Amino acid sequence: MKKETLLEIILGTIGGLVFAIGLTMCLIPEWDLFASGVVVAILGFIILLCIIPVYRSNHPKKVHAPINWGIVFTWFIGIVGALVMGFGMSKVMVGDPSKTDLLIGISTGIVGLLICVFNYPIYSYLKSNKD
DSSP states (O other): OOHHHHHHHHHHHHHHHHHHHHHHHHHOGGGOOHHHHHHHHHHHHHHHHTHHHHHHHHSOOOOOOOOOHHHHHHHHHHHHHHHHHHHHHHHHHSSSOOHHHHHHHHHHHHHHHHHHHTHHHHHHHHHHHHO
């Protein structure tokens, strides 16, 4: 392993941990550390940004192929499915949900899960029609 790769791994690990701790400080109201959490999260983000020059100096530029719109569409479907499923989970888990919140959350979560499950067959279909 190259020394530069190890530096990328170390920066990524430390930056990710500092960023996550800062966000945790912001999101837990019992700690009452919102302002300092923002500062810690920004510090972690700056550490993560330090990876970019290290990476660019050690990895040559690659010639990019044309955009594969099937993959772009598949990513879009995956993101939408994850967001729909997350909305359903939040309806079920946040606060004291009523029965209608539970029904809406569970059904929305199942729809989001189905979108994620059918993402690969959609990509396979798009790929088979392209060839």
